Amino acid sequence: MNATGTIDRPVTHDPQKQAPMTPSTPEPYGSATPDATTIGANTSRQNRNREMQLIPEALARAHMHDRRQEADAGRQAARLLAARRMQRRAERVSMRARRALAMAVMH
Numbered sequence: 001m002n003a004t005g006t007i008d009r010p011v012t013h014d015p016q017k018q019a020p021m022t023p024s025t026p027e028p029y030g031s032a033t034p035d036a037t038t039i040g041a042n043t044s045r046q047n048r049n050r051e052m053q054l055i056p057e058a059l060a061r062a063h064m065h066d067r068r069q070e071a072d073a074g075r076q077a078a079r080l081l082a083a084r085r086m087q088r089r090a091e092r093v094s095m096r097a098r099r100a101l102a103m104a105v106m107h
Helices: 042-106
Strands: none
Touching: none
């Protein structure tokens, strides 16, 4: 069965496999514009639409990545401050213990 397609229901959706459009009536040479090739037009249009729809998602992903890095840096800074605080406290306790030991030895 060799059924021809219509505009609404083409035989194939692949533009490369479709027959090129030709004018139904012969026209004089140079009177009409040349046939435009639309081989990659549909795919590029679909890709562009898909990319446009994914832009907010990509922006949100980048925003979340930045926020995660800021949070990690903040946590690292907080850990560093806590470690320094504990180190100073340990040094004070160590000095107190030395003094107490020296006082015990002296008396």
